[in-house]
Amino acid sequence: MIALASDCLLFQMSSGESVPFSADMISVELLGPAANILDSEYVHHAANAVFHYFKHELDRQTVSVNEFSRALEKALRGFGLTGRALGGVNQASQQESDLCGLAHECGADCELFFFARLREELRRRVRQGPRIVRFRGLRGCVKKLTGARRWSLRCRNLEEQIVTYLRECLSAEGSRKEFALIVE
Numbered sequence: 412m413i414a415l416a417s418d419c420l421l422f423q424m425s426s427g428e429s430v431p432f433s434a435d436m437i438s439v440e441l442l443g444p445a446a447n448i449l450d451s452e453y454v455h456h457a458a459n460a461v462f463h464y465f466k467h468e469l470d471r472q473t474v475s476v477n478e479f480s481r482a483l484e485k486a487l488r489g490f491g492l493t494g495r496a497l498g499g500v501n502q503a504s505q506q507e508s509d510l511c512g513l514a515h516e517c518g519a520d521c522e523l524f525f526f527a528r529l530r531e532e533l534r535r536r537v538r539q540g541p542r543i544v545r546f547r548g549l550r551g552c553v554k555k556l557t558g559a560r561r562w563s564l565r566c567r568n569l570e571e572q573i574v575t576y577l578r579e580c581l582s583a584e585g586s587r588k589e590f591a592l593i594v595e
Contacts, residue, residue: 420466421473429473434462456595457486505543506536510552510573510594522556522569529573530580537584545593549573 419431437458461483465471513532517524536544553570554562574594581592 418466420462420471422479423473423475425476434459434466437462453593453595454487458483461486505545506539506541507545507547508532508536509548510546511548511555514552514555517556525556526576529576533577533580534584537581543591543593545595546577547595549594 418433421429422432423429437455461479464482465474465479510529513528514525517528533544549570550562553566553573554560557563557566557569559566577592577594
């Protein structure tokens with residue numbers, strides 16, 4: 412028997428066949444109004460997050476295609492991005508920030524300044540009252556701050572620190588309005 416690669420899950424097809432896929436091999440095709448509204452990169456990141464959930468959070472080796480698609484749909488619904496809620500999501504209800512740009516403003520190896528700037532940016536975006544606050548470029552930002560060319564354990568730790576910090580800042584803000592925070 413051949414061992415499954417550490418970055419793969421076995422996807423059980425409706426035919427009973429099992430096929431190994433890594434997170435980068437997953438392709439999602441949207442039909443209907445969602446196809447015109449959702450950015451394909453956004454859906455790709457959401458699919459990667461669902462893959463991570465099954466692989467690392469649930470420690471699963473296999474997942475059915477139906478189970479995976481239901482979890483992906485649930486994740487997208489959680490952000491109000493499918494079904495009837497799609498009509499309510501427009502550019503005015505979204506706020507975006509570029510994490511790479513913030514890291515560049517702070518300079519290389521300036522994590523301390525970066526976190527203060529990040530909190531300021533989150534506050535500014537939340538005050539504008541959007542339904543979605545999106546921070547893009549997390550991976551590039553981490554590599555810029557660490558000065559790394561390749562992804563490493565230090566990069567992964569800093570990535571987790573940034574996401575945790577954003578969650579804590581959001582909790583400290585005490586915003587009563589519900590909205591989604593997306594970090595990609």
